[in-house]
Amino acid sequence: GENVEQHPSTLSVQEGDSAVIKCTYSDSASNYFPWYKQELGKRPQLIIDIRSNVGEKKDQRIAVTLNKTAKHFSLHITETQPEDSAVYFCAARGQAGTALIFGKGTTLSVSS
Amino acid sequence: GAVVSQHPSRVICKSGTSVKIECRSLDFQATTMFWYRQFPKQSLMLMATSNEGSKATYEQGVEKDKFLINHASLTLSTLTVTSAHPEDSSFYICSARVRGEEQYFGPGTRLTVT
Numbered sequence: 001g002e003n004v005e006q007h008p009s010t011l012s013v014q015e016g017d018s019a020v021i022k023c024t025y026s027d028s029a030s031n032y033f034p035w036y037k038q039e040l041g042k043r044p045q046l047i048i049d050i051r052s053n054v055g056e057k058k059d060q061r062i063a064v065t066l067n068k069t070a071k072h073f074s075l076h077i078t079e080t081q082p083e084d085s086a087v088y089f090c091a092a093r094g095q096a097g098t099a100l101i102f103g104k105g106t107t108l109s110v111s112s
Numbered sequence: 113g114a115v116v117s118q119h120p121s122r123v124i125c126k127s128g129t130s131v132k133i134e135c136r137s138l139d140f141q142a143t144t145m146f147w148y149r150q151f152p153k154q155s156l157m158l159m160a161t162s163n164e165g166s167k168a169t170y171e172q173g174v175e176k177d178k179f180l181i182n183h184a185s186l187t188l189s190t191l192t193v194t195s196a197h198p199e200d201s202s203f204y205i206c207s208a209r210v211r212g213e214e215q216y217f218g219p220g221t222r223l224t225v226t
Contacts, residue, residue: 044205044217046214097144098161099158099161100158101158102156105155
């Protein structure tokens with residue numbers, strides 16, 4: 001089955017800096033790669049996603065890139081703000097209809 | 113967007129008792145729902161895939177006789193933790209996929225076994 005690795009586990013940046021989180025996946029059949037933000041005790045919130053037929057997607061300060069050949073994808077957050085502080089999870093879905101498999105998460109801390 | 117609810121949001125039970133968690137899709141029909149477990153400061157781990165009208169598919173290492181899943185209708189899936197022990201204390205989250213790829217998550221249930 002699918003296996004997702006995520007790095008780093010913790011990331012501390014100054015307000016205004018950029019943050020990058022990287023993930024790799026194992027199943028070459030995976031075709032959907034969402035990123036979630038989770039605050040303590042809350043459900044994961046989808047912040048951006050990308051499908052395997054696209055190499056890059058951007059939504060305001062957030063962007064995701066996908067390299068299918070290398071089987072890795074990354075989340076980029078620019079101009080970070082304190083409210084970006086949270087745990088971020090990458091995920092991947094293999095065959096259609098199967099569940100998302102999550103990375104171990106990255107705790108992002110943005111200090112002002 | 114699609115809304116998934118869970119009940120209860122928090123539950124405390126004594127060791128040895130059973131607890132049922134409900135997951136409902138409020139504005140759509142979900143033929144497939146997924147159950148995840150999340151321990152403190154850890155990731156969401158897939159426990160099982162729940163299919164309406166058929167037996168659930170459990171992930172390796174998840175005891176099907178301990179975590180009973182029933183998906184009796186297109187809007188309701190239940191997870192029953194039987195003979196709960198303190199190590200079962202965790203955050204249980206269900207999710208459902210509508211059309212397309214996005215997976216919608218319930219708000220989660222915090223289970224504490226004393």
